[in-house]
Amino acid sequence: YYTSIPGSCNFETQDEEWTTVCGLTQDTTDDFDWNISNSAVTGQTDPHADHTPGKGQRFLYVNSSAQKEGNRARITTTKFFPASLGVCRVRFWFWMFASRQTGVLKVYTVEEHGMDILMWSSTRNEENKW
Numbered sequence: 001y002y003t004s005i006p007g008s009c010n011f012e013t014q015d016e017e018w019t020t021v022c023g024l025t026q027d028t029t030d031d032f033d034w035n036i037s038n039s040a041v042t043g044q045t046d047p048h049a050d051h052t053p054g055k056g057q058r059f060l061y062v063n064s065s066a067q068k069e070g071n072r073a074r075i076t077t078t079k080f081f082p083a084s085l086g087v088c089r090v091r092f093w094f095w096m097f098a099s100r101q102t103g104v105l106k107v108y109t110v111e112e113h114g115m116d117i118l119m120w121s122s123t124r125n126e127e128n129k130w
Helices: 020-022
Strands: 024-026 033-035 059-061 075-077 105-110 116-122
Touching: 020 024
Parallel strands: none
Antiparallel strands: 024 075, 033 059, 105 116
């Protein structure tokens, strides 16, 4: 259901096309970038497939194994969401199995004058699953 509603993205695109297809953009001022993959990236505990049911295999990831504390990988939506109460929602699945290199996943909204407002964060997932 969630993969067919407007605004959804399952990253089943060519490597360089996910930003256009998914309506996302890489932050040019961050320290490292997001990529897509369809298999383990950094080790044996990485996911071997995405969360999308059916034929989906690709997922968006950052490889934090070579990063330093405080480094950021940031993507933003290319479309504005209208101000609302309970109407607009961001739904996503994430995989952050505990490791020394796992950082903090944060979701912000940016208000009209550019102020970032933290909406949600997670430091790690205690289970090896989406």
